[in-house]
Amino acid sequence: MIDGVIWREHMATTVIMPKLGLTMTEGTIEKWLKQEGDRVEKGEPLVEIITEKINFQYESPASGILRKILHHEGEAVPVTTPIAIIAEEGEALPEFEAMKPEVPIEVPMPRAVQKEMEETRKRIFVSPIAKRIAGEKGIDLSSLKGSGPGGRIIKIDVLKAAEKVMAQKVEAPPPLQKPSERLIPLKGIRKIIAKRMTESFQNIPHFYLSLEIDMSAVQNLREGLKDEIEKRAKVRLTMTDILVKVTAAALKDHPFVNSRIEGDQIRLIEEINIGVAIALEDGLIVPVVHHANQKSLTEIASTIRDLTQRAREGKLSLEDVGGGTFTLSNMGMLGIDKFNPIINPPECSILGVGRTIEKPVVQGGEIKIKPMAWFSLSSDHRIVDGATAALFLNHIKKLIENPTFLLI
């Protein structure tokens, strides 16, 4: 007690930008889900944050009134920086500098995601001059390959990249803004897709193989199983579910297709985690069916149903989208016959499946009508050669045309 004033420990909680993994250095505040003055309960979604990988909803670490928002939407904030203060009504807000973060700095991460993040962790070796030029010219250093000692990025690498950018700029027609056109900022998930796909397409030497597969046997399989599975798990078995099962089974025998490049090495990955591309209103997300080879069809169907649902609601966690080792993209329901998908790094292959249509097929000298679908595999030629990819794709064909092999 000093001079009659009751000294009181303030109980305000400082919300900080969480650090979700070793590689995360900053996050962008996409959207405040509560406004200043709103009441918020502990565990209630408070703010949407975008990282390099995904966007996610961060839950309030405390109950109280959201008294102060310190960083606004669109701001990129380094991890552990205070972003808001939650306190009770009338409670004095502390001097900002005096406050200590009251939530754990490191939000515990699912093991699989943490591992993946560690693997993609990469220190960029760059000369100071190259770094300064890149900063000034807006060149992304992580997209460059260094030609200096030990792969260090040096001035000439940045200048070459800048030249390329300039050349592209010259080629592009001047942006004539017509009254009916609008400019949409490249942000959120759109920005993530743009960055990752550009990196993939520029850095990975893609090649593509396609073959047509007779789908009658898996169609029969689906007919035979769907009622039973619906009864057991309340989900409708889809062709995608079966394709995940088939792909997982085939991957077990083709380790190079389930691998990734790490510097000068190739990591053959034990786990088979299949990402399933899902179209959203504003983009595309690839949630992952972990350990797909150990799951039954029923489990796969339930998992995919759950992931799809949460993807549409924007409720996927980092764990849901992390750790993928292979991606399946089925565009059959969109009426596409055949397409070559772009690899989803750090994976080395992706399978694109077109629609199933009945067409005449010559079999044993006779023309028969068969339900056929195109399967296209895109692979990273640094790891996977043509023959390896062909063997894998033929293995898929064999399993689809004879699904009883899945039992052995």
Add this chain to the structure above:
Amino acid sequence: MENQPKSFDLIIIGSGPAGYLSAILSAQKGLSAAVIEKGELGGTCLNRGCIPTKALLHEAFLWDTFGKSGLIRNKDETTSYFKFVLEKKNAAVNQVVSGLRNLLSRDRITVIQGEASFVNSHTLTIKRNGKVIDKLEADRILIASGAVPKEINQIKKDGQGVIGSDEVLNMTDLPSTMAIVGGGRRGVEFSTFFNTFGVKVTLIEKENRILPRMDREISVRYKGLLTKRNIRVLTDTEAVAAEISGEGKSVSLKAVQKGKEERLNFQKVLVVGERRGNMDGLDVEKASISLKDGFIPADLHMKTSSPGIFAAGDVVGKGFFAHKAFFEARIAVENILGKESQMDYQQIPICLYAFPEAASIGLKEEEAANQWGEVNIGKFPFMACGQSIATGNQEGMVKIISEKKYGEVLGVHILGPHATELIHLGAMAMKHEIGVEEIKQMIFAHPTFSEAFFEAALDTYGEAIHMMKG
């Protein structure tokens, strides 16, 4: 000897820096290597160049320092000290040559004493006293035969009155007057050396400044320093004839300065002029090697015009530095082993071992201005550097030339104490693209001469601390 030629993976002609380094590097990689040497093991650098001259200059520096400090009163001792200096020099040479012998035998490298001549592009004969004693063959041959002084037509050396840089190392008596023809690094080094031992030296250079390969500011400042030491410096002056009289006791030198002829008398004339590639007796035409301006040109992989034949060191021209030769040898061996590495001639330090020392790397101020337009110059005089004041080494300066926008270091020029060591701060900054901004962030120990480098970086943006402005 008529039998089968002896076969090696790599034959190296010459055992100087380029020759011995490539022998050691290739032996370390498992190649069988033979080195052929017709003169002294170690070549110019060890026997007649870097090592003996640095031994001499160091002693001269000490004599000069003690002289200035008043510790030496009796000038008569100069002659006896000079004899001691020669002994020290010989000891240094013996030590490095026997060290090299040990290194070569450690790596089981075959060393053949004799003169090599090409029979064709992969066969060599070895002669000793004019007789063929051996025949060797290899798919890869590296020519590292060095360079020799180019004869200046008008001035004939007799080894007595008129001598070259080889004979000067074995001079036993000090002349009272001496002309040094050639104001490059060697000429300036010998000038300060003989000046220290009381010889009245005249330095003659045909270009309009001494040290023409270094930054102009260093040339100008150095001329002033030499003049202050009572060395007469004649630039724009060509020595056109020498007459020896009195049984080699006196030389009359005819010099032309801007069309004006002058006759000067000296006890000795030392000619340290230009050099040419040493191809004597090699019969390079039998291996279809083309020549250019008296040298064997090599590309950036150190390949000559003849497939399988490489060249490195003084014999390829482009400056006579052992460190350039070392690097070329490394590049040659890497290419012999199949790695396509390349020589970079932009960043070779040039060092002057006179006192004070001087060193340059990268672009000179004039070149930088030509290539980059406007550039930043950061400069700091040693007289404002604490360590220089403490040790009485106040002559000279550090100059850093940098690019304006990003602060990239384009050239570093140092005149002053330990310049030949300090220059590597610049070499490292340039090679690894460390800009002036980054140099400013380093902590330099105090008091050190290196602080002058730090202050020069600060001065780039007018932020030097220990200096009066204006």
